[in-house]
Amino acid sequence: MKHHPYKTDLPVMLPFKPVETESFGSTIKLWYVVPILALILGTSAIAQSGSDIRLGALQTLMRWMPLLLQGFIFNVLISVMAMAIGTGLGAALGIGQLSLNRFVRSSSWLLTQFFRNAPWLVLLFFAMFLLPFEVNVFGIIIPLPDWVKATIGLALPVMANVSEIIRGAVLSLPSGQWEAAESLAYSRRQTLWLIILPQCLKRMLPPWMNLYAILTMATVLASIVGVSEVMTLTGEALAAEGGRPDLLAPFYAFVLLIFFVYCYPIARLTVRLERKFSVIN
Amino acid sequence: MNWDETKPMVSIKDVYKSFGTLEVLKGVSLDVMKGEVICIIGPSGSGKSTLIRCINGLNDIQSGSILVEGQEVNDPELNKLELRKKVGMVFQQYNLFPHKTALENVMMAPIRVLKHDKEIAQKAAIKLLRKVGLEDKVNAYPGEMSGGQQQRVAIARSLAMNPDVILFDEVTAALDPETVNEVLLTIKKLAEDGMTCILVTHEMGFAREVADHIYFTDGGLIVEHGNPKKFFENAKDPRTKEFLSQIL
Incomplete structure (x- = not known):
């Protein structure tokens, strides 16, 4: 058998080539893989069901898609609001942790540690069941629907984490700046x-x-307490279709997909910023 | 500044300082008159940087007295902000504010701390940057400048507060050899203009040329002091002799 010593299919035999760090643009290609994956999942589910009276799983999914996307927009809304509230409170708490006043410093520290080390779901339940359904502010009655309560519940751990991010960033600066x-x-x-x-x-x-x-990925926790976000709606859609087992995979794959499409760019951007700032500093 | 020139501007008496159980200063005394240039030299860990950091209250002391223009620094009631308006400091690592341009670094404190008018402060800052030879770097950020240039901005920044005395804490120790001279020349010019300077330095040639008085510290004590000629040519203490023989 004729064979060249340097031509081989075995990866271990190939010369080492450093993986090129991918630019942001090139990673977008990766996204094409995911819909294909979803497609395969969907079609395989159709094949499994073997039924021809009912609509195919993909067509069913297409019908529900606008509603599911609406639900997802609700998730985004909850995440943005929880982030805003959490960042505001967390900034105050983080600066409180740096206070020279001992009482302010230790109570900020305690609050931060308490909410940072609490399971998000427990905090969510806590907010759901302890907050009233409406509040009376100077005679104006403001209703607190479930999603607002969920937002507050999710804002609490965000607050604690932002507080620690601020404290950590301040302590990471060289002491020479203070001096x-x-x-x-x-x-x-x-x-x-x-x-x-x-x-x-x-x-x-x-x-x-x-x-x-x-936080965005954690917003689906709100489905457990009955907020009509994407997971709740998916469950409801599946129930409305009579609980067909062939729909489970494509529907949940779709939910995974929208979260991925939303969160992955954020993660990429974060990595890019980290790299950029680590060069500067 | 109205300071009785017959009295020392900075008067350090019997200062003790320890970090935990580590005694760094074990009874140090020295006086600095207005317009004098003092160099403190000595082996690493002998407490020289700690000593000058005590003068502007960056480090507190356990006992003893530090008077700056008659004001006691070792006083819990001390208004540190008032003290620091009179005592400037330049650091080994420059410590410029990296998010501000050279000009902003220099004019920010006069505007924010001394509440000077912005336009006046800016004019003064440009003048100071010209004085340290950096008029072309006015809008540069610290990251865009060499170490020597950054250190000269730091000197200008300190001067902008119009201090009565400036502390220099090993300001050339982090610099490339070729930029050391530009910084030393800047300090020399200040000294010739009559600025009171207290320097911790390893630049023996500079100390010899510019200092009015040299203090040698070892093990938290001032072992020997005198004018440069006497100090370099006629050292008495064996520790000084040994140190000088290693350095020169």
């Missing part, structure tokens, strides 16, 4: 707001975006 500012007679407050925090923004952005992606 230089102190030597120039800046007050502590000025040092923090003019010199330390602006430098931290860049460092905080990647972990903050990461947290957002995690």
